[in-house]
Amino acid sequence: MSLIVQKFGGTSVANGDRINAVADRVEKFKKEGHQIIVVVSAMSGETNKLIGLAEEMMESPDPRELDAIVSTGEQVTAGLTALALINIGIPAKSYSGYQIKILTDQAHTKARILKIDEKAIRQDLDAGNVVVIAGFQGVDEIGNITTLGRGGSDTTAVAIAAAINADECQIYTDVDGIYTTDPRVVKEARRLKSITFEEMLEMASLGSKVLQTRSVEFAGKYKVKLRVLSSFDAYGEGTIITFEEDEKMEEPIISGIAFNRDEAEINVLGVPDTPGIAYQILGPIADANIDVDMIIQNVSKDGTTDFTFTINKRDLKTTLEIIDTKVKGIIHPREIISDEKIAKLSLVGVGMRSHAGIASKMFKTLSDEGINISTISTSEIKISIIVEEKMLDRAVKALHKIFELEKA
């Protein structure tokens, strides 16, 4: 008997039929003798509908109220899923994040989970119930409803799997696993049987939107065995996300190519190259709970330096306002430039560690295609570049081919 957490996203619970399919799948595992915890997202479209209602009342809705409103989407799905289970004779109980309770910090609309009270869950499981939990939400210490940000239901699932020491956390989505890149861009893209946590982390954070980054971090930190599966395919194995040390076979050099069209780039040019400059620029932005992704600082010339970072496009306006009001007066940059028409592309693979020449092969390929690279940033297992948005598809295709990612 295993204890399995199964998370179903918005398209997997989009309507009554889909929810019944979820119940059938849960039944299959239950009959095999497993204990099951189900985590659900809002029915697809519902969160946007609720945000739309909120924005009808107020241009930038008060975050506390927005959270109270949008969190209802998952609560409804959790109740409906429990009903679908009870209807086929499987005892089930639904819980909101408030009820569990999933304690978070107070950062409304992007809260972080601090603690999960697993007692009630365990009692219900031991009593033979399937426990259905509303994803994406929690409650702060004074009882305000919080949400975890887009894709937060993945984080809920993994956090619960960690808290209750589940044997496996299965993430059901509308794709049947993790691919070498987006098959809509490269038709030869191939499903990976396994991927390491580190690679997955890079892939997820870079826009392979199968899993929320934070959920992968959580899974890595708490050693939660994670599997990505399709909820539309009853027999698929999906992609298992492994700890590197478990891996026996030779690593492929490159696992995949991730990309992201949602980011905007901000260049803060000609700032004094003094200690603390990065903090002076990014501190006020972090205080506003805006996530900064890439951060690049070029070498100093004549005592000044250029500082570049990327953020989500939706945060661009706010970020520029913050720089205007809270940063400019202190660091006096020569110029601020921002660009929304960019895309980020990353080559990801743990094999990079032991293989030289990957970067130069990458840059040569792009050069041959006539694609200009504006910014480069690298880590141990990843090379990220920023290119013009319109050049992205061509870059992905060329790199997928040169690194032979279509071959197993």
Next chain:
Amino acid sequence: MSLIVQKFGGTSVANGDRINAVADRVEKFKKEGHQIIVVVSAMSGETNKLIGLAEEMMESPDPRELDAIVSTGEQVTAGLTALALINIGIPAKSYSGYQIKILTDQAHTKARILKIDEKAIRQDLDAGNVVVIAGFQGVDEIGNITTLGRGGSDTTAVAIAAAINADECQIYTDVDGIYTTDPRVVKEARRLKSITFEEMLEMASLGSKVLQTRSVEFAGKYKVKLRVLSSFDAYGEGTIITFEEDEKMEEPIISGIAFNRDEAEINVLGVPDTPGIAYQILGPIADANIDVDMIIQNVSKDGTTDFTFTINKRDLKTTLEIIDTKVKGIIHPREIISDEKIAKLSLVGVGMRSHAGIASKMFKTLSDEGINISTISTSEIKISIIVEEKMLDRAVKALHKIFELEKA
């Protein structure tokens, strides 16, 4: 400075424009220096939509899950209303029943309020906030979400007004007050400036669906000053619901004619006329949380008696099943008859106490109209009858005229 609870029903918060109108009304009172607590229902249609979703999953949805699902409707409206207030510069905070917390018993879908924690509300009011509370819902002692049954938001409003000792509880609806009878049936029907709690209780329980019965009981018990107003009319005075002793003027003999088409009648014929028979019939029905309205037992003849009661039509099937399985075997009735095509009509007025001949005038009028009365039941301030449903309108019109209810 007064402390006012304002409750807005589904049609009053049906969309963004209506919610903004609610915010404008709250602003008016706030600017006059009052402290305001707002209680809201779900947007009209929303509760039915959620029930529909639940029934799609399960024919008779599990009540615990149903409550978790439908309670989200009010939570959304509460959040939207808070946003509308914040948007016009009025600090506001929304709360679900769970958050407040509104403690109820465990009778899912028709729970009763046991206790309200008013501390958080008072703190927020003292800090200058308008407190917006999701009506219709509460939480039981182990943290399950409960709902109070249809119209339960009225009860929430009155219970909060009682708990926090509010100066007035205003119930905003789509009608501008309590009428002598339904204006759709009698066009001469007149709005009452005031009505006593006792009369209102009879009117409400009999199908003048302006206020939920329980909310009026609550208001009477805790001496909450209650006013029914239209949310579509900025200047109306509505109808105030008074304690009889406050009333200075001469009472009218009859205040109004209430009626109800939602009931079904069950006749349990030829049961032994022994002590405990009423309990043996009604006990199992009450255990199933089914509300019984009229109860009539005819005089005994040859050791057996006939027992008649009415329930809501939607409970008819369940009630007949209960009688079949849990009652028949014990009391052995000669026959069980049920009738859905009935209507109940009641003449209500505290003046009845001191005026004779009301009943005979009523019966003569109906007789002149050729309307047959199947069942009669009376209280101090009310005469209720059951007639064929198709005769109801004619009966109401005739009685409204003979008692001159159109005249102030």
